[in-house]
Each structure stands twice: as structure tokens, then as C-alpha cells.
Amino acid sequence: MSKLDFLDVGSESYEEFPDFVDYIKEDVELAEIEGKLSLIGSISEFESKEQLVSSLNPTFEIIRDLGNLLLISGGPNNTPFYVHINDFCPVFLTTGTKTKDLPATIDTYFKREGSVSRLWVGKKQMDTIRRGIANKHPDVRIPYFTAHHSPTSEDTIGGITRPDFERTIQYYGEDGRRTFQEVKSKYGVFPTNVRFKKPNGFKFRITNDGVFTINSGLSEPLTIIQSSIDRLREVKSKIKTSDFDQVSNEFVSEQNLEMSEPWGIKLESGLERRDVDNFAANIQSRDWDFELSRLTSSFGDIPGFSAEIVDQNSYGRAGMRTKNDLIRVYPREHTTFSQFMRIYSFVSDHIDSNAQPIAL
Numbered sequence: 001m002s003k004l005d006f007l008d009v010g011s012e013s014y015e016e017f018p019d020f021v022d023y024i025k026e027d028v029e030l031a032e033i034e035g036k037l038s039l040i041g042s043i044s045e046f047e048s049k050e051q052l053v054s055s056l057n058p059t060f061e062i063i064r065d066l067g068n069l070l071l072i073s074g075g076p077n078n079t080p081f082y083v084h085i086n087d088f089c090p091v092f093l094t095t096g097t098k099t100k101d102l103p104a105t106i107d108t109y110f111k112r113e114g115s116v117s118r119l120w121v122g123k124k125q126m127d128t129i130r131r132g133i134a135n136k137h138p139d140v141r142i143p144y145f146t147a148h149h150s151p152t153s154e155d156t157i158g159g160i161t162r163p164d165f166e167r168t169i170q171y172y173g174e175d176g177r178r179t180f181q182e183v184k185s186k187y188g189v190f191p192t193n194v195r196f197k198k199p200n201g202f203k204f205r206i207t208n209d210g211v212f213t214i215n216s217g218l219s220e221p222l223t224i225i226q227s228s229i230d231r232l233r234e235v236k237s238k239i240k241t242s243d244f245d246q247v248s249n250e251f252v253s254e255q256n257l258e259m260s261e262p263w264g265i266k267l268e269s270g271l272e273r274r275d276v277d278n279f280a281a282n283i284q285s286r287d288w289d290f291e292l293s294r295l296t297s298s299f300g301d302i303p304g305f306s307a308e309i310v311d312q313n314s315y316g317r318a319g320m321r322t323k324n325d326l327i328r329v330y331p332r333e334h335t336t337f338s339q340f341m342r343i344y345s346f347v348s349d350h351i352d353s354n355a356q357p358i359a360l
Contacts, residue, residue: 004063004073004080006033006095013066017086020069025218035095039212040106041119041225043089043232045240045337052085055116059109075104089229090116098211111289111313114336119210119228122349123148123190126208129224130191134177141197142176144205147189150285152278152350160188168192196220208287232341238263238357239340244331260319261360262328263340265347268354270325275351276303282350288342289313311339318343328360 007028014020024030030037046052053062056072060081064071068085079096096102110118121129133140151164169183176195183189195205202217210228212221242263276297283290294308304322311317316339319330329343347355 004078005071006035006080007082007093009066009069009071009082011064011066013069014084015068017068017084017091020084021218021222030214030216033095035097037214038094038096038098038102039214039221039225040092040094040102041089041210041212041229042092042110042116043119043229043236043341044116045236046088046115049085051115052088052090055113056083056109059105059112074109075101077101077104079105081105086229089233091225098207098213102211110338114311114314114316114338117232117338117341119225119232120342120345120349121206121208121210121228122345122353123192123208124349124353125228126191126194126206127184129206130180130194133196133220137198137201139199140177140201141174141199142180142194143174143197144172144193144195145176145180145191146170146193147180147183147191149187149189150282152274152281161186163188235341235344235357236337238359239337239344241359242329242331242340244333244335246333258333260330260332262319262321262330264358264360265327265329265344266356266358267325267327267347267352268356269352271303271322271351273299273303276305278350279305279307283307283309283346288346290342290346293317309339309343311336311342314339326358 007024014023044052056062060072060074062070062072070083071080072083073080079094079101081092081094083090083092092106096105110116147169149167151166167187169189171179173179180191192208193205197203202220203215204217204221205213212225214221243261245259247257247259276299280292280295284292289312291310291312292307293310296306298304302324307320309318309320314334314336316334316336317332318335318339319332321328327347329340344357
């Protein structure tokens with residue numbers, strides 16, 4: 001097995017992602033590979049393999065093309081990755097380190113390539129995953145977690161201690177499962193990085209940027225990744241109903257008219273005043289790579305806002321306008337698919353975790 005071919009695939013072609021997963025489960029000893037295996041899910045707007053392969057340059061070099069499975073490498077350490085196209089929801093696998101190798105490779109790729117979005121795992125979705133695993137596996141342990149509370153976050157708990165203070169908690173301990181419940185109840189924190197350990201079963205970690213680091217057991221993290229992909233496929237389908245075009249102005253020949261058809265995000269319970277009050281601070285937080293170029297807020301019987309969002313990576317713009325329980329999202333000339341996916345993830349994380357994408 002070569003250093004780059006860390007899963008010893010050779011020239012085998014696994015056209016279907018489940019077949020590739022079965023190979024890893026049955027024939028690869030994760031404890032024997034150098035480093036820990038990380039899986040990073042994504043979703044793209046590509047419609048052909050050629051588009052996806054082209055997008056990997058210049059961040060990655062194609063080492064081996066095996067149909068729907070590619071062996072690639074990138075970064076100063078020539079870090080190897082497998083990427084399965086997976087019906088244009090690519091899943092990346094690597095033994096590269098999260099602190100040194102991933103920032104120079106996959107993180108750079110996601111920031112540069114506007115047609116691909118990582119599988120964001122919002123703090124509320126992360127908490128849902130934590131509860132689901134705990135309920136399904138009563139003996140599972142949480143030996144490590146980090147958790148965060150922001151004073152501008154929606155307070156779904158109530159009665160927490162000093163809610164106006166931003167705080168991050170990092171915890172090591174075999175009683176982390178119970179400890180998390182205690183600090184969540186007292187301080188209103190949500191998980192951002194959680195390690196799960198099931199005796200004689202799985203051991204893996206998940207972070208809110210969608211990186212799964214696996215010591216043993218593939219089934220549980222892959223179930224979560226597939227569930228996230230299925231959820232975001234629906235968002236993708238609604239994004240694709242939007243459109244932007246420029247047409248000639250018959251009255252002013254030097255000026256084009258912009259035509260923008262939006263898609264929508266339906267809120268389960270509508271906007272509250274705190275959502276509007278905290279919108280600017282939340283969307284410009286470090287998680288989303290957004291800036292505001294314009295914001296107009298209203299605080300009548302029904303709070304609302306109209307905003308222009310600038311992507312710090314592509315400098316593309318997108319419009320957001322609220323009306324009752326609906327947020328309309330408008331494309332502009334350089335709006336990217338990744339920007340739209342982050343807007344939806346932002347709304348799910350900061351405004352309404354039950355928000356649904358809709359076509360307008």
C-alpha cells in the first residue's frame with residue numbers, strides 16, 4: 001500500500017458509495033492506518049463529473065481516476081484524499097490532521113469553490129444528533145465536548161444563569177454525557193464538538209463544520225452524513241427554482257435591468273423581535289463568512305428586515321426580505337450556491353431550527 005493510497009484501494013472501482021463503504025468496513029482495519037480517518041460530506045450544484053473534477057483544481061491534484069471514486073492530494077504536505085462523487089454530493093475521506101492538513105486543503109477548497117457547500121451541522125442539529133445517539137445507545141459515553149452560548153442566540157431553555165454573557169465550555173471526562181446536560185441546563189450552551197464512545201462499538205467525533213473523525217465504527221457517522229445529505233438535497237432543489245438575469249433597458253441603452261426570482265425559507269413560528277435585533281451580529285459572526293452591505297429593520301406588529309448579504313469568499317451578494325413567516329432569498333449577479341446553502345444553515349441555526357425551504 002502506497003502512502004497516498006491509505007485505504008489500499010488500488011485500481012478497484014466502487015461506482016456506488018455504499019459499495020465503497022462496505023469495502024472499508026470489511027477489508028480495512030482503521031486502527032492500522034496511519035492517522036485517524038476523517039469523513040467530510042458536501043453537496044454540489046454540479047451536473048457532470050467533468051465539472052466536479054475541474055473544480056478540484058488548483059487545490060488538489062488528481063492521482064487516480066476510478067470512475068466515481070477519485071484519489072487526490074493537496075496542500076504543502078501532499079495530503080491524500082479519496083472523494084466519492086456520490087451523485088454529486090461528494091464525500092471526502094482523509095487521514096490528514098484537522099489543525100494542519102485540512103485548512104490547507106478541504107477548507108481552502110470549500111472557501112474557493114462556490115458550487116460546493118460543506119455539510120454544515122448547526123448547533124441545534126448537533127444537539128439533536130447528540131440526543132438521538134444517546135437514546136439509541138444507552139451505554140454510549142461522551143468523554144469530550146465543547147459547547148457554546150451566545151447572548152444573541154435564541155433562548156429555547158429559559159432561566160439560565162447570566163444569559164447576557166457569551167461563553168465556551170470545553171470538557172474532558174467519562175461523565176461528559178451527564179455533565180453536558182448539567183451545563184446546558186445552567187448556561188444554555190449548545191454542542192459544537194462532541195466525541196462519542198460506545199464500549200465494544202464505535203468511537204468518533206463530530207464538529208459543527210461537518211467533519212467526522214473516526215477511530216472505530218463507520219455505520220453511525222455514515223448514517224448521520226447520509227441524513228444530512230438527504231435534508232440538504234431538498235434545500236438544493238428549492239434553490240434551483242431561483243433565477244437571475246440581466247435584460248436590456250429599452251429606455252436607457254447603457255443600463256441593463258436586473259431580474260431576480262427568489263426562493264424561500266418558511267419559518268414554523270414566524271420572526272420574533274430578538275431575531276431582528278440580533279440578525280446583524282449573528283450573520284456577521286465568524287461561522288458564516290458574511291458581511292452586511294445593507295440592513296433595514298422594522299418593529300411593528302410583525303417584526304421584519306430587508307438585507308443585502310455579501311459573501312466574504314466570492315464577494316457575491318444575495319438579498320433577504322421577510323414577510324410574516326417567510327424569508328425570500330434573492331440571487332444577484334455573482335451569488336453562489338455555497339452562499340445560498342450558508343444562508344439556509346444560518347436561518348436554521350439562529351432563527352428557526354424547523355425552517356423549511358420552499359419554491360416561490
